[in-house]
Amino acid sequence: MADRLTQLQEAMDQLLKQFIASYHYIERHHDLEKFGPNDKIPDLKPEQPKEVETVEPEKFKAAQLELARDLVTTEQQIEYLISSLPGLDNSERDQIQMIRDLEEEIATAEQQRLEAVKEKDEVLKKLDSLINMIRRYK
Template identity: 75%
Template structure:
């Protein structure tokens, strides 16, 4: 998983895609209704594809409800990611302290790494001496 900004960008992209899917669903499955006296519903020829596949009101409303719930869940995820970004609830002093703490952890980890490398070199040297001793006999 990437850093929080990458996660946020991906969540915002997914939210935008969900908005587009919602618009497509509504455009594709709405009821054909006349809203004014000048409105017309065009007659389609048999070989012409349908622009709208009207769903029953119950099915259409259930689909809208599901899409709305998905949008709300994704929007809450975006809000959570935004709230977890550093700097929103942390003062500059808190961030500097966090950086100092991380630098200390890094120093400890580097010391441990150097000790492990030194031990590895010692073990390799002993192993080499043992192998040379075996070859002589």
């Protein structure tokens, strides 16, 4: 589950970066237009840096469309990751039963481990006694 949560966090971070990059692109490359009759577009002096570098309207629209598609794609990835998280389709009772089943599996595995340790100890004792017998006959 942590892996899915990590993927979800990374996708959310990516979406945030895409939002910021989209905003920055639109802010830097929009057309200089007046919104009202009293608005003025200031004349820049030659040594003054441009605040906005306008691009052709077709290129700007195409870039906006591409940015929007990227945002939608990332959002769909996030929705998929959220839908694949455990627990969304399971009731609390189902989740509790899954936990009980896993606890039983763990108990069974622990019992098998303890039996294997016991068997190992018995084999080691037999091996030790055989080694001692061999030493006596030398």
